[in-house]
Amino acid sequence: FEPISVGITIGAVSLLTGYLSYKDIYCRFSECCREEQPLNASALKLDLEEKLFGQHVATEVILKALTGFKNNKNPKKPLTLSLHGWAGTGKNFVSQIVAENLHPKGLKSNFVHLFVSTLHFPHEQKIKLYQDQLQKWIRGNVSACASSVFIFDEMDKLHPGIIDAIKPFLDYYEQVDGVSYRKAIFIFLSNAGGDLITKTALDFWRAGKKREDIQLKDLEPVLSVGVFNNKHSGLWHSGLIDRNLIDYFIPFLPLEYRHVKMCVQAEMRARGSAIDEDIVTRVAEEMTFFPKDEKIYSDKGCKTVQSRLDFH
Ligand SMILES: Nc1ncnc2c1ncn2[C@@H]1O[C@H](COP(=O)(O)OP(=O)(O)OP(=O)(O)O)[C@@H](O)[C@H]1O
Structure with missing residues (x-):
C-alpha cells in the first residue's frame, strides 16, 4: 500500500459521496432537473389507464412515444407530439399526466412550460x-x-409566425447556438381534425362496431385531410408537417355518456366525497349530447363536469 494514493482515493471517494448526498438532500428540498432519470413506464401506463377515460388510441400512442424517446440515450431531435380532438376530451389533462411523469411537480415544475395562444400571444x-x-x-x-x-395549447389559433419561431428547435440539428434541444419535449394541442375524428367514431358506432376496435390507422387518413391538408390550419402554414417535424399525431375520440359518468365519479373521488350514483346520473344527464338523433357524444366532453358538480 502506498499511503499517499490510498489517502487520495479515500479523499476522492468521500468527496464524491459527500457531493452525491448533498445533491440528494438539495434535490429533496429544491427542484432539480434530472435529465438522465429514466421514465417509469409502468407508472405512466397505470396513470393513463386509471385516469384517462375512453381514449385507448391516445393512451397507446403516448406510451409508445414517451418510452421510446426516454429509452433512447441519443435522440436525433426533440420529441414532438400533436394532440387532436374535440373540446373536453382530455388533451390538456393528458399533458398534465405526461408532465407529472417527467417532472414530479407537473405543470408547477420549473421545467414544464404551458403556452396558451390567446393568452400569451x-x-x-x-x-x-x-x-x-x-x-x-x-x-x-x-x-x-x-x-x-x-406545451402549446390552442395550436390552431397560434399565428404561423410563432410556429416559425419554434421550428428551428424542433429540427434535427445537433445544436442551435451551442444548445442541444434533442432531449426536450414539445406537445401541441388543437381541435383541428376533431370533427373528422368524431365522424369516424360515429361511422364505427353506426356500423355496430365497438369503439375499442378503432385503431390509429383508421384515424390517420382522417387527420391527414383535417390537419395536414387543411390550408387554414396554422400547422399547415408553418411547414411543420411537410418537414416531418411532428413525430406523432394523437387523436382524441369524442366522449360518450358512460365516460362523462366516469369523469363525475373521478371528480367526486378527488373531492373526497362518497360516490352518489344519483348525483352522477343527474350531472351526466345535464350535459348535451350529439348528433341530434342519436345523442351519443357529449359536446363539451367532460369539460363542465366539475362546475356542474358544485350545484349538487
Ligand atoms: N378522457 C378523459 N378522461 C378523464 N377525464 C377527462 C377526460 N377528458 C376530459 N376530462 C376532464 O375534463 C377536464 C377538461 O378536459 P381537458 O381540459 O383536458 O380538455 P381538452 O381536450 O384539452 O379541451 P379543449 O380542446 O377545449 O382545450 C379535465 O381536467 C379532466 O378533469
Missing part, C-alpha cells in the same frame, strides 16, 4: 416581439434543463 401586431421572447425563453430553459417540456 394575443396581438398580431406584436408577433415579432413574441417570436423574440419565445425563442429566448426556450433557449434559456433548455440550457437550464435539457429535458424541459413545452
Whole structure:
C-alpha cells in the first residue's frame, strides 16, 4: 500500500459521496432537473389507464412515444407530439399526466412550460416581439434543463409566425447556438381534425362496431385531410408537417355518456366525497349530447363536469 494514493482515493471517494448526498438532500428540498432519470413506464401506463377515460388510441400512442424517446440515450431531435380532438376530451389533462411523469411537480415544475395562444400571444401586431421572447425563453430553459417540456395549447389559433419561431428547435440539428434541444419535449394541442375524428367514431358506432376496435390507422387518413391538408390550419402554414417535424399525431375520440359518468365519479373521488350514483346520473344527464338523433357524444366532453358538480 502506498499511503499517499490510498489517502487520495479515500479523499476522492468521500468527496464524491459527500457531493452525491448533498445533491440528494438539495434535490429533496429544491427542484432539480434530472435529465438522465429514466421514465417509469409502468407508472405512466397505470396513470393513463386509471385516469384517462375512453381514449385507448391516445393512451397507446403516448406510451409508445414517451418510452421510446426516454429509452433512447441519443435522440436525433426533440420529441414532438400533436394532440387532436374535440373540446373536453382530455388533451390538456393528458399533458398534465405526461408532465407529472417527467417532472414530479407537473405543470408547477420549473421545467414544464404551458403556452396558451390567446393568452400569451394575443396581438398580431406584436408577433415579432413574441417570436423574440419565445425563442429566448426556450433557449434559456433548455440550457437550464435539457429535458424541459413545452406545451402549446390552442395550436390552431397560434399565428404561423410563432410556429416559425419554434421550428428551428424542433429540427434535427445537433445544436442551435451551442444548445442541444434533442432531449426536450414539445406537445401541441388543437381541435383541428376533431370533427373528422368524431365522424369516424360515429361511422364505427353506426356500423355496430365497438369503439375499442378503432385503431390509429383508421384515424390517420382522417387527420391527414383535417390537419395536414387543411390550408387554414396554422400547422399547415408553418411547414411543420411537410418537414416531418411532428413525430406523432394523437387523436382524441369524442366522449360518450358512460365516460362523462366516469369523469363525475373521478371528480367526486378527488373531492373526497362518497360516490352518489344519483348525483352522477343527474350531472351526466345535464350535459348535451350529439348528433341530434342519436345523442351519443357529449359536446363539451367532460369539460363542465366539475362546475356542474358544485350545484349538487
Ligand atoms: N378522457 C378523459 N378522461 C378523464 N377525464 C377527462 C377526460 N377528458 C376530459 N376530462 C376532464 O375534463 C377536464 C377538461 O378536459 P381537458 O381540459 O383536458 O380538455 P381538452 O381536450 O384539452 O379541451 P379543449 O380542446 O377545449 O382545450 C379535465 O381536467 C379532466 O378533469
